[in-house]
Amino acid sequence: MKSLLNLPLHYQILIALIVGSLLGIAFKPPVVTPQNIVGTVQIENGDFVLSETGDGGKTYFQTTIKATPDDPDKQMGELERRFDAVAEVIKAAPGQSEYTYTISDPSVQLISERNSITIRYVREQEGKQAISSIKAASRDTLIKEHPAWVSFYDEQSQDWRHILVLGAKALGDIFLSLLKMVTIPLIVTSLISGITGLGSSSQFGRMFGRTLLYYLCTSVLAITTGLIMVNLIQPGVGAILPGGGEIVAGENESLAGVFLGLVDKLIPTNIVEALANADFLSIIFFSILFGIFTIYAGGKTAEFITKMANSGFEVMMRMTMGIIHLAPLGVLAFMYYATATQGLDIFITLSWYMLAVFMALLFHAAVVLPLILKFVAKTSPLAFAKAMSPALMTAFSTASSNATLPLTITSVEQRGKVSNKVSSFVLPLGATINMDGTALYEAVAVLFIAQATPGIDLIIMDQILVAVTALLASVGAAGIPHAGLVMMAIVLQAVGLPLEAQGIIIAVDRVLDMCRTTVNVWSDSCGCAVIDRFESGTTGSTDEVLIAGEG
Numbered sequence: 005m006k007s008l009l010n011l012p013l014h015y016q017i018l019i020a021l022i023v024g025s026l027l028g029i030a031f032k033p034p035v036v037t038p039q040n041i042v043g044t045v046q047i048e049n050g051d052f053v054l055s056e057t058g059d060g061g062k063t064y065f066q067t068t069i070k071a072t073p074d075d076p077d078k079q080m081g082e083l084e085r086r087f088d089a090v091a092e093v094i095k096a097a098p099g100q101s102e103y104t105y106t107i108s109d110p111s112v113q114l115i116s117e118r119n120s121i122t123i124r125y126v127r128e129q130e131g132k133q134a135i136s137s138i139k140a141a142s143r144d145t146l147i148k149e150h151p152a153w154v155s156f157y158d159e160q161s162q163d164w165r166h167i168l169v170l171g172a173k174a175l176g177d178i179f180l181s182l183l184k185m186v187t188i189p190l191i192v193t194s195l196i197s198g199i200t201g202l203g204s205s206s207q208f209g210r211m212f213g214r215t216l217l218y219y220l221c222t223s224v225l226a227i228t229t230g231l232i233m234v235n236l237i238q239p240g241v242g243a244i245l246p247g248g249g250e251i252v253a254g255e256n257e258s259l260a261g262v263f264l265g266l267v268d269k270l271i272p273t274n275i276v277e278a279l280a281n282a283d284f285l286s287i288i289f290f291s292i293l294f295g296i297f298t299i300y301a302g303g304k305t306a307e308f309i310t311k312m313a314n315s316g317f318e319v320m321m322r323m324t325m326g327i328i329h330l331a332p333l334g335v336l337a338f339m340y341y342a343t344a345t346q347g348l349d350i351f352i353t354l355s356w357y358m359l360a361v362f363m364a365l366l367f368h369a370a371v372v373l374p375l376i377l378k379f380v381a382k383t384s385p386l387a388f389a390k391a392m393s394p395a396l397m398t399a400f401s402t403a404s405s406n407a408t409l410p411l412t413i414t415s416v417e418q419r420g421k422v423s424n425k426v427s428s429f430v431l432p433l434g435a436t437i438n439m440d441g442t443a444l445y446e447a448v449a450v451l452f453i454a455q456a457t458p459g460i461d462l463i464i465m466d467q468i469l470v471a472v473t474a475l476l477a478s479v480g481a482a483g484i485p486h487a488g489l490v491m492m493a494i495v496l497q498a499v500g501l502p503l504e505a506q507g508i509i510i511a512v513d514r515v516l517d518m519c520r521t522t523v524n525v526w527s528d529s530c531g532c533a534v535i536d537r538f539e540s541g542t543t544g545s546t547d548e549v550l551i552a553g554e555g
C-alpha cells in the first residue's frame with residue numbers, strides 16, 4: 005500500500021482507472037431478464053394505450069399515445085417515431101380495438117443515485133429493439149408515477165452490488181465537491197494574478213486574439229475530422245435505431261436564444277450572484293476587467309492588488325494540490341460507477357456510431373493536436389501529454405471540464421511548465437468555450453441520426469450548416485456531464501431532424517462524454533503550450549517537462 009502511495013500521481017490515477025473499470029465489470033448490479041412478456045395496444049377513446057405485461061399480470065411498461073382528432077396522422081406519426089414496430093402491427097390490420105405484439109430479449113436494470121432513480125428497460129418489440137427509461141426522483145415519486153416498478157425497485161435496491169454503486173457515486177461526488185469548492189477562487193485569483201503579471205493591457209489584447217484564433221482553428225479542425233469520419237464509416241446507413249427514446253432537451257431552445265443567453269451571462273449585473281451561481285463566463289469577464297483596470301490604476305494600488313492576488317493564488321494552488329492527492333480515489337469511484345451502470349446490449353446496437361465518434365476523437369487528439377504542439381508550440385507532444393495525464397484521466401472519469409479545471413491548471417503550470425500568465429487565462433475560458441471534442445461529437449451524432457432517418461439526405465450545404473451550428477453549440481455547452489447532448493437539439497433543429505433520435509444515443513452518452521471531455525481538456529492544455537510559445541518565446545524544453553513535485 006505504502007509503495008502504491010509512493011508512485012507518481014499519474015500512475016496512481018491510471019491504476020485507479022483500470023481497477024475501477026474492472027471492479028465495475030466484476031460487480032455489476034444484476035440485470036434482470038423477465039420472461040413471457042406480451043405487449044398489447046388497446047384503443048381507449050381513440051388513445052393508444054400500450055402495455056407490456058408478464059407472468060402474474062405484472063406490468064413492465066405502460067404508456068399512452070393520445071388521440072389527435074384534429075390531425076389523425078399525428079397520433080400514428082408519434083407512435084411510429086417512438087415504437088415503429090408496434091405501429092406496423094396496427095397498420096397491418098387497422099380498425100381493431102385491441103392488438104398484441106411480441107416481446108423478446110427483455111432486460112431490466114436499476115440505476116439509482118442519491119436523488120434519482122432510473123430503471124432502464126430494454127427489449128425487442130416484434131424483433132426491433134426498444135429502450136425505455138423510467139425515471140423518478142425518489143421512491144415516493146416512483147409509487148405515485150410508476151407503481152408497477154416499485155416492487156422491482158425494492159427488490160433490486162437491496163442488492164449489495166447496487167449499494168456499492170451508490171457508495172461509489174457518493175464517494176466520487178465528495179471528490180467532485182472538493183474540486184468545485186476550489187474552482188471559483190482558483191479562477192479569480194489566477195486570472196487577476198496572471199493579468200496583472202502581464203504588466204500592460206496591449207499584451208493582454210494580443211494574447212486574447214491569439215487564444216480565440218487557436219480555439220476557432222482547433223474546433224473547426226475537429227468538426228472537419230468528425231464530418232470526414234462519419235461520411236467514411238457511415239455508421240447510420242442501414243442502422244435501425246431502437247424505439248422508445250425520450251427527448252432530452254427543451255424543444256424551444258433556439259440558436260438565437262442560446263446566444264443571447266450567453267451574452268447575458270457574459271456581463272454580470274450582480275457579481276456576487278454570479279459568484280454564488282458559479283457562472284464561469286461572468287466571473288471570467290469580471291476578473292479580466294479587474295486585472296486590466298488594476299494595471300491602469302498602477303502605483304501602490306496595483307502593487308497591493310497584485311500582491312493580494314498572487315498570495316491568494318498561491319494558497320489556492322496549494323489547496324488544490326492537496327485535494328488532487330485524492331484524485332485516484334475519486335477516479336476509482338467514478339470508473340466503478342460508470343462501468344457498473346452501463347448496459348451492454350445498447351453498446352452493441354450502437355457500436356458503429358460509437359466507433360465513428362471514437363476514431364474521430366482519437367485522430368484529433370493523437371494526430372492533429374500533437375502536430376500543432378510539435379510544429380506550432382515546438383514542444384514534445386508525448387512529454388506534454390505525460391505532464392497533462394492527471395488532468396486528462398480525471399476529465400475521462402468525471403466527464404466534466406469544469407470539475408477538472410483545478411487539475412488542468414496545476415498540471416499545466418507545475419508539470420507542463422507553462423507560465424501562469426497564459427494558463428490563468430487560456431484554461432478557464434477554454435473550459436467554457438473551447439470544446440473540440442464536443443463540437444466533433446455534435447457533428448458526428450447529428451450526421452449519424454440523419455443517415456439512420458429514412459428520407460433524409462444531408463447534402464454538402466446541410467453539412468456545412470451542421471458544422472457551423474455544432475461549433476456554436478460547443479461554445480454554448482457548459483463544461484459539465486451531458487451538456488453536449490442537451491445542446492444537440494439546436495443542431496438537430498437547424499437541419500430539421502427529429503429530436504427523439506437523441507433519446508437513444510443518451511444510453512451510450514456517458515462513455516462518449518468521457519472521451520470528448522478528455523479531448524476538450526487536452527485541446528485547452530495544448531492551447532496553453534501554443535500561446536505560451538508566442539508569449540514567452542518558448543515553453544521551455546518540454547522534452548524534460550517536469551513531472552516535478554509529485555510522488
Ligand code: ASP
Nearest residue numbers: 404405442483484487488
Ligand atoms: N462533458 C463535456 C465537458 O465537460 C461537455 C459535453 O457534454 O460535451 O467538457
